[in-house]
Amino acid sequence: MTLTFTEICIDAHDIHALSSFWSAVLGWPTEPTEDGDVLLRAPEGAGPDWLFVPVPDDKIVKNRIHFDFTPDDQQAEVDRVFGLGARPVDIGQGEQTWVVLADPEGNEFCILSGV
Structure with missing residues (x-):
């Protein structure tokens, strides 16, 4: 069995604002997905793409x-x-x-x- 690390999924209250922030930080382009999420496309060799998924709740505790x-x-x-x-x-x-x-x-x- 082989696994390929393709995406990091990030829950976000505002997927457009958060993906825009990270796009500016990393210099990676954003693109909408068919599901209404936002994908931050990693350049070749830069690691997995980042997928921003909408959630209704705010972050409360320290990241794990x-x-x-x-x-x-x-x-x-x-x-x-x-x-x-x-x-x-x-x-x-x-x-x-x-x-x-x-x-x-x-x-x-x-x-x-x-x-």
Whole structure:
């Protein structure tokens, strides 16, 4: 048996706003699906596509899984995603080399120290 990792499904209260945020962060195009969801299409070799699925409820607790991103320049990327609508989050991480942020719907992600 073989599995291919093709999509990450992300529940969202507002799939259009959240997919637009992540499209701006990653520079990936969005496209509607036949089911009314929104797909963020990953460039070849960049990993799985992201599928935004509408849900009626808001996020309440800390994520059990999150994304880590490694930039060339950590502070420049933190500043850029702040400008796009991210916000800092304290999940009890203390003083670390990474920065914990949340997207507009509160999903945590980290920007690691630069390469």
